[in-house]
Amino acid sequence: MATDLLINIDHVATLRNARKETLPDPVHAAAAAEAAGADGIVVHLREDRRHITERDVRLLKEMLRTKFDFELSTDPDVVRICCEVQPDLATLVPERREEVTTEHGLDVTARKERLRDVVAQLREAGIKEVALFVDPVCSEIDAAVETGADCIELHTGDFANASNASERKRCTDDLARAAEHAHAAGLIVHAGHGLDYCNYPAFRAAVPHVREVSIGFAVMARAMLVGMEQAVREMRELVKS
Numbered sequence: 001m002a003t004d005l006l007i008n009i010d011h012v013a014t015l016r017n018a019r020k021e022t023l024p025d026p027v028h029a030a031a032a033a034e035a036a037g038a039d040g041i042v043v044h045l046r047e048d049r050r051h052i053t054e055r056d057v058r059l060l061k062e063m064l065r066t067k068f069d070f071e072l073s074t075d076p077d078v079v080r081i082c083c084e085v086q087p088d089l090a091t092l093v094p095e096r097r098e099e100v101t102t103e104h105g106l107d108v109t110a111r112k113e114r115l116r117d118v119v120a121q122l123r124e125a126g127i128k129e130v131a132l133f134v135d136p137v138c139s140e141i142d143a144a145v146e147t148g149a150d151c152i153e154l155h156t157g158d159f160a161n162a163s164n165a166s167e168r169k170r171c172t173d174d175l176a177r178a179a180e181h182a183h184a185a186g187l188i189v190h191a192g193h194g195l196d197y198c199n200y201p202a203f204r205a206a207v208p209h210v211r212e213v214s215i216g217f218a219v220m221a222r223a224m225l226v227g228m229e230q231a232v233r234e235m236r237e238l239v240k241s
């Protein structure tokens with residue numbers, strides 16, 4: 001199965017906001033990523049608006065020609081904005097103000113009722129696909145099925161951070177088992193967090209059924225040196241090879 005490459009552009013907004021400037025504009029970054037062959041664009045509208053803003057999501061909705069993945073928490077105000085914006089995909093993620101980046105998957109089992117309500121709200125608003133960001137644990141995937149979500153995004157952060165070969169093997173085994181389990185349960189499988197130019201081939205070789213990957217930091221870091229279009233093209237070559 002061909003895997004789609006979705007590019008997360010939050011870090012462009014982080015740089016813009018650091019100087020309280022209007023540049024670099026994530027909307028321009030999205031256009032460059034699309035021109036280089038990205039299959040879609042991902043942004044996370046955080047409750048604290050530390051990077052992406054409401055202006056960004058509304059403009060992106062107008063200009064994107066590829067898939068638009070809107071990451072969000074279950075905060076009612078952000079859910080309302082997501083319903084208004086109508087992305088192609090809404091991905092629910094956990095959020096903590098103190099974290100530098102998303103640290104783990106949702107606790108789907110513990111928060112099943114709330115997640116089920118939000119999934120229903122997003123679907124009723126007309127959003128066609130709703131995903132839950134989950135750790136690669138089969139019981140969490142079973143709980144995700146019960147929320148009515150269409151997809152899971154497997155958290156690949158532990159794999160990306162594995163410090164030796166045996167840890168990496170344990171992580172790819174967990175991801176492969178979770179992907180098989182989700183696929184068998186009828187869920188579409190996405191994956192992301194910490195994937196980069198070095199670790200992607202091992203991930204791809206080990207984990208089946210992955211329809212989409214969401215990659216941000218590695219591509220943005222490379223784009224600083226070689227330009228957005230080349231950085232996206234290089235990742236696209238890996239994902240499509």
Ligand code: PXP
Binds near residue numbers: 010091153192216
């Ligand atoms: N998927 C989710 C749910 C995320 O929160 C993030 C980080 O914003 C990513 C994927 C992309 O992770 P990275 O920036 O490490 O590639």
